[in-house]
Amino acid sequence: MTRIRKPKLHTDYKHILRKSWSIKWGVLAGIFSGAEVILPLFMNSIPKNMFALLSFVAVGGAIWARLLVQQKDNL
Numbered sequence: 001m002t003r004i005r006k007p008k009l010h011t012d013y014k015h016i017l018r019k020s021w022s023i024k025w026g027v028l029a030g031i032f033s034g035a036e037v038i039l040p041l042f043m044n045s046i047p048k049n050m051f052a053l054l055s056f057v058a059v060g061g062a063i064w065a066r067l068l069v070q071q072k073d074n075l
Contacts, residue, residue, distance in 0.1 A: 025065045032062035 010016055017023060035058040043051055 029062050029065035032058050032065060036062060 036055070039051070039054055039058055046054070
């Protein structure tokens with residue numbers, strides 16, 4: 001039987017959180033994904049053209065934020 005090791009934080013995790021673009025883009029992707037879910041709740045109170053534009057921005061922004069790649073020297 002194999003023992004499963006507990007996950008450990010990197011010793012320099014604070015620096016990584018501040019400098020890591022992958023985390024920043026992940027948070028941005030989460031915000032855009034949340035907007036995708038919440039936006040339809042306001043469908044009746046937003047003009048149709050504005051709703052379509054906001055939906056497009058939310059979906060496009062989420063895709064864009066997930067596709068960005070961090071270069072190793074940026075960390």
